[in-house]
Amino acid sequence: MSVEIFEQHRGLLTGVAYRILGSAADAEDVVQEAWLRWSAVDAADVAEPRAYLIRVVSRLAIDRLRQAAARRESYVGPWLPEPVSTEPDAAERAELVESVELALLVVLETLSPLERAVFVLREAFDLPHAEIARAVGRSEAAVRQLARRARDHVHERKPRFDADRTRRRQLTERFAAACLTGDLDGLTGLLAHDVTLVGDGGGRGKAPLRVITGADRVSRFFLSITSERNLRRALEPLGAAPDALGVAITEVNGWPAVVVTAAGQPITVISPVVAAGRIQTVYLITNPEKMSHLRLPDPSR
Template identity: 65%
Template sequence: MAIDRFEEHRDLLTAVAYRVLGTVTDAEDVVQEAWLRWSGVDTAEVEDDRAYLIRVTTRLSIDRLRRVRAQRESYVGPWLPELVGAVPDVAEHAELTASVELALLVVLETLSPLERAVFVLREAFALPYAEIGEIIGRTDTTARQLARRAKQHVQERRPRFEVDRTERRRLTERFIGAAADGDLDALTAMLAHDVSLVSDGGGKVRAPLRVVTGDRKVARFLLSAASDRGTRRFLGSLDTGLTPDLQVAVTDVNGAPAAVVTAGGRPVSVFSLVIEDGLIQTVFLVASPEKLPRL
């Protein structure tokens, strides 16, 4: 049946769309639209279901990304991708999990929609250039050029040093401990001098509308947010009806360790750290309720 043939590839299609779009909501909408396209064709004429569906999903994702880019430009404060918890293993490739890490998705936002799609198809799913060219309606030579340009752009902006997962988890736990203890010196010592804090409250919660830079400024903001007063102010801006019964735990978010803050068992914020040379270079704070439901 047509629906069975489609469902066999749904996880893969969602994985492609999410990496191109940066939000699960948009990805699911695109996959649903891909299903409508699929249900309207003579599937008996389709020789390769997987290739056909990836082509349709990618093209729909590119079109949608072009539309939502304008909305993101008018977003209240910095825009960060929607977060996910477990990352489905839908392809056997070393870059699959790394391709959903928050730091990379943020960099991918600076690519053109076409460059982003090519980068995802090549680096995350290891598709050959000829197939990528067919998917995007270009020659394989053009696909190679787009992939090379996108990869160079990403490499220039990604963290320069890979950090072992165990080390990342250990530093994240230390980060939580210093903030909870109100230890300004310990927290500052963990931060690079030019550290940046990028927060996404989406206009729904109180969060800085501009990037906070500098170790002392970032440390003071974090301690203020972790204080009882900061907690009450933060939760008071949420229409949740929850009491400030806060819990903080380190768990995998988008394929990497992150500090997840919950109130009444419901995620209210996530701190994801970019670490270079043993110091925290960037703190991503996602607090918009629209970006957290998948956790």
């Protein structure tokens, strides 16, 4: 019975941990630690298993996020959240899918661990302030203040983007096509004049170490890394033949993104953020350690 109760809540707990941490691998570790703690208690003594498990996961995630802060300070280049595959017809409520959007998770990185946990529990999962207070070990008044401060902070910094999924997918497809065909003018025309490119290679993948700004510079960067010569270089360490390279448009963190594969394995994620009919921001993730939670689309569907 104890196992069944935990498995019933595993998806919820993983969602809480991922949104607090921005790392699917760390979220899995936190959920596993929560299981060890849960298995050590008598489930019959726990009046509200869901609230109890959220409390355990939230506190573990806050502790791990504090520990991760030092590692991220020494990270090579910008640090971006670990991308995860999502489905447009997922059973989750739409707001839960949108709460994993990369642009939002990037902003959440600027909150304190406690503010981030409170924001996630309140805004993504709509928990009452009293329940959040018990989860994070603070008074309800303190939680209300943290929630308000975090919400205002996120509202001020989160990029505004078009919610039209069809339009965003069209621009993503055109972006990929322009890169693959070397169409500089076509690519530049898709970008806002002050577009920004944020790359995360972690010192192991091809990505800029600093943010690149401007349509011309961003376009030339992407045409450079998608040139035939550079693609061959990217495949060499993998021992893959040139024809093993693939490109797919799939759902990543709730929105259409370009996923580049080598021999069927994801090696690059390109996630454009669209507003006012143009691509305003591009997130580029090439760190191989961040590719394990991506699923490729089923070609039979």
